[in-house]
Amino acid sequence: MSTNPSMDPGIFAAGIRPQFDAFLDEHRAALHDCLDGLSEAEARAALVPSRTTLLGLVKHAAFVEKVWFDEAVTRRTRQEIGIPATPDESFILEPGDTIAGVQAAYREACSASRARTSAPGLDDLVTGNRRGPLPLRWVYLHMLRELAQHCGHADILREQVLAARRTG
Secondary structure, eight states, rough: OOGGGGGGGHHHHHHHHHHHHHHHHHHHHHHHHTTOOOOOHHOOOSSSSSSSOHHHHHHHHHHHHHHHIIIHHHHHHHHHHHHHHSTTTGGOOOOOOOOHHHHHHHHHHHHHHHTTSSOOOOEEEOOOOOTOEEEEHHHHHHHHHHHHHHHHHHHHHHHHHHHHHHOO
């Protein structure tokens, strides 16, 4: 039997919600773990013209969790939550950002997201997003798309970092 929760045959009989949760958690873990075994310099390596770095991706993922599972669900403002005003700003690394600190913040954001979405159903509306009321199902699908995209970015950046070790 696979240890991958999204491949557990029992999850299919349990309904769609556990499937969404399993796939979200699988992508969350992949992003979190993309920093494992890297040095702080490798995690901060700027390998593309944008602000996208491995450390920045995980920091951005914590921001996204808070936008969709705090702001959208609780209706708290980004200022109240303590997150940047724009997605682009969420990639900015502060001098004190470390792998351990960013990973811990991401784990905390994911845990809070799970707690905030444990009671509402997939068809319940969340009303704190600028687009207007959206069903939680839409938010889950959006998050899956977002996390999958960033997992792909992380795979490529990590591959570049590890290749640089062999040639450096």
